[in-house]
Amino acid sequence: MSPSVAAVVLLLAPLGCTPQAPPEELLADASSQVTFASVEGIGPHHYLSSVRRTDSRAGIPDLVVDEVVEIAWQDWDNFHVRRLIDGQAERETVVAGAVPWVRSADRWDRRDDAEPHRVQLRTTWNVWDEVMGPWLAHVELVPDGDDIVEGRPASRYQVRMLPADQAPKVRTSAFVPISAQGTVWLDKGTAVHLKAEVEAVARRQGLTRTVRLTMQRSNVGEDQGVAAPPG
Numbered sequence: 498m499s500p501s502v503a504a505v506v507l508l509l510a511p512l513g514c515t516p517q518a519p520p521e522e523l524l525a526d527a528s529s530q531v532t533f534a535s536v537e538g539i540g541p542h543h544y545l546s547s548v549r550r551t552d553s554r555a556g557i558p559d560l561v562v563d564e565v566v567e568i569a570w571q572d573w574d575n576f577h578v579r580r581l582i583d584g585q586a587e588r589e590t591v592v593a594g595a596v597p598w599v600r601s602a603d604r605w606d607r608r609d610d611a612e613p614h615r616v617q618l619r620t621t622w623n624v625w626d627e628v629m630g631p632w633l634a635h636v637e638l639v640p641d642g643d644d645i646v647e648g649r650p651a652s653r654y655q656v657r658m659l660p661a662d663q664a665p666k667v668r669t670s671a672f673v674p675i676s677a678q679g680t681v682w683l684d685k686g687t688a689v690h691l692k693a694e695v696e697a698v699a700r701r702q703g704l705t706r707t708v709r710l711t712m713q714r715s716n717v718g719e720d721q722g723v724a725a726p727p728g
Contacts, residue, residue, distance in 0.1 A: 597614045600726075652683050677698070696709045
């Protein structure tokens with residue numbers, strides 16, 4: 498067994514998974530348990546995700562919201578996080594040399610303590626869970642072969658809806674998952690999502706929500722060039 502697969506087995510041991518399960522199934526299960534410590538295991542890299550949410554109701558124009566999250570990660574003393582909503586910066590933070598900077602409109606303000614910004618990154622980095630939340634218990638990752646993403650060994654999976662008799666019941670007030678399809682690539686060493694292209698649909702009381710998510714980790718192992726803002 499390779500070191501990466503052995504790590505996944507150890508990770509899943511508390512969850513009751515048996516070592517006899519195929520490595521692809523172990524990796525898929527492990528992907529639901531990753532933390533930012535797992536992301537750190539990839540080393541320096543650039544992360545970019547794009548989400549388009551389309552809300553549709555009969556008789557009224559669609560409401561479309563585009564969201565982009567970008568993270569340049571070097572280490573805990575050097576990272577850059579940016580979140581855009583419909584092209585407008587909702588939040589942008591740079592920590593360079595352990596010194597934090599926060600952008601307000603066109604001005605950068607230096608702050609005294611980087612730790613709150615580290616905590617914020619630890620709690621908001623997981624776009625996959627945030628976006629796919631209504632569907633997570635209703636989909637499965639079906640192994641679709643091995644691949645290489647940014648030089649890292651990866652396993653490729655197809656996203657498919659669970660059969661109706663295997664899916665959990667949904668509260669009448671919640672979004673009811675209707676469909677989900679796409680492809681995800683998981684890092685064999687950490688179970689982190691290296692890449693994803695997914696479209697999912699859910700409905701609630703006459704509202705149909707369609708989500709299109711793409712994400713990519715790139716420039717793995719390279720200097721991310723994180724620096725204090727000019728001026």
